Amino acid sequence: MTPQTTKKTTTQTKKERIAVIGLGKAGLPLASVIADSGFKVTGIDIDAERCRRINKGENPLGEEPGLDELIQKHGGKNLTTSTNYHDASHCTLFIVIVPLFLDKDNTPDFSAISAAFKGVAKVLKQNDTVVLETTVPPTTTETLVRNWLEEGSHLKLGDFHLAFSPERIMTGFSISRLREFPKVIGGVDEKSGRQAFRIYRQFIPNLKQVSSARAAEFIKVIEGCYRDVNVALANELFQIADSLTIDFYEAREAANHKYCDIHLPSTGVGGHCIPVYPWFLVKEMERREKFSYAQLLRTARVTNDEMINFWAGKIIRECLNLNKPLSKVKICIKGLTYRKGVKETYHSRNFALAQLLAKKGLDTYAYDELLTPKEIEKFGLKPLQPSKADIVFDSFNLIINTQTHHQ
């Protein structure tokens, strides 16, 4: 390659061809940011309609600051999409960023990840680099992912490079996080780590290489564990303060300082991340028969998940104060999504609270400014304007309001 060629590639589009597998809430912002850094990106997703819209320059997902503009600019140009892995066969970097869920036993369900890597394996070539971004249990990349790639491609690690770099998406901040937030990357072997770091830092400005894929996996998981345990602590102290008739918020404000950061209480922890990650470590320690090693993580999970029982009890006590039979009190849960302002109900405890009250035979309704009455019905709940209810539980602010109507 002559110096002239180098100059040409940096001023126009960059040499590396990059595939992003998974164009959801995490993958699409990443693919767009990479395209905006001057790379040709091939997006792969199982949803054909989503692919079609991106190729037309339309954002197929909800509102995400900055995303519309990037897709309008690059969709169908620097960012082309397909449902077919063979359309990415010219790529040399494959980034997998597809969802991982828990099954009913809180064990990770790798089906989407496994399908993605089997797809990548079909088109994997000598010297290609593969990076997983989905948060997974530590050791996943070097064991399961490596096996899927080796078996499907008939190549061996060393022929290709393999690394892990956890996404740090937060809905509403996805683009800015990619551009500013520190991000780590680690290889399953030394060369993989170096190679993946070299490419990634061309589109991730604040990138740090760590010693291994396993360390990178662990780093992401323990951040979630920190949050889950500290929310559980806040929830536990909130319940204790309630029992002692102490104003938790006053106490929290006076207690917090440079060395103390008691979190805010809630109805529990929802979403795809924080309630999921502790289970990765709990289940892995169970598998290793280190049963005592994850007791705190497990207890925190239970504490957060059981907060709905505490809130149900408080709501029912308010109902009993009304001059009506309990079954006639219209209860409205206001706020159903797992976090205020994010249209996402996965593991939403507000949702679970409404279902719990309904299951107890109480006349339970729900309202969420982000959900239509039809969407609420689809979840098996009855929609109602809060003003029409007798008791409204504002789940984001943890306030129970009694409303006096004509009775």
Added chain:
Amino acid sequence: MTPQTTKKTTTQTKKERIAVIGLGKAGLPLASVIADSGFKVTGIDIDAERCRRINKGENPLGEEPGLDELIQKHGGKNLTTSTNYHDASHCTLFIVIVPLFLDKDNTPDFSAISAAFKGVAKVLKQNDTVVLETTVPPTTTETLVRNWLEEGSHLKLGDFHLAFSPERIMTGFSISRLREFPKVIGGVDEKSGRQAFRIYRQFIPNLKQVSSARAAEFIKVIEGCYRDVNVALANELFQIADSLTIDFYEAREAANHKYCDIHLPSTGVGGHCIPVYPWFLVKEMERREKFSYAQLLRTARVTNDEMINFWAGKIIRECLNLNKPLSKVKICIKGLTYRKGVKETYHSRNFALAQLLAKKGLDTYAYDELLTPKEIEKFGLKPLQPSKADIVFDSFNLIINTQTHHQ
């Protein structure tokens, strides 16, 4: 009172006469700081020798930056001491700051506090103010303390004022903390709160009045709970990282940022404060039959206390690598106090670790730069220079070193 008199009292010593009950590591710095603020202070302690030395201007406690100078300046002058409560009968503010321990069942043992308040009650007069500084379970001031004072004095609350203001002493920083750190105070009734705040802010610059004594009690306890749970989380994640052969410190450094503050691992949590306070809430919730309300606090306590089993296991595995029968390997625990640089072994887990290894029949020794060989023997352990041992566990840095001697 004429304006002239007011001027005179503020330029010389202040009007209020203050008694401080308990002249230990927390009480003596407080008494000295109050004396240095221009008040006449009467210190009361059961230890006659301690009182005698203070009256001579000597610091009877260990090194504490700034304390020697204050006692030299005020001992026997602004700060006079006695074992007899009647010597404090002219005082109008009584501050109680005596130790509280846990019994074997982790239930608080109020004997020292009860004795102090019964002493105060004997000399309590109309309009006096009483403030407890010892960290206690929430509701203690308004129930137990109030009863001891009312029964012993034949006065009623209202005749006297009663408040709680938790000490925030940290050995090595006691004087600076009193002068800089935020401190809260709360009364058992409104007038008590106002009255105690009015006097206290004359010697505590950064003072905040909260709504009740109970809230002030809770604030201090939850700070300790935050620390204990977060150290337990660090210890749990450290064990998991160990099982996964991940460098915990590398992962912690990469994971921590503005919203994540994973603490440092340890051999557990010792001292008079952090391992004690969570039990206040756990036991109180048990008493109220709210068994689910303090599961996380309880699990954190157990996790921290059981870290010595993890470390014992690691030390023994190192011993097995040596070419010697296990019982012949000289193990030295280096660092016995509960915290580096503080000569205090209460609930020290380093100490418990040494005892555990000795109990298992291993040839266990101990070393601490703050303890003489005689002091180590008094604790039932064998002293040894670390250089003479085969295996040294540096308990403050969590490093196990194998040393090769002539064997």
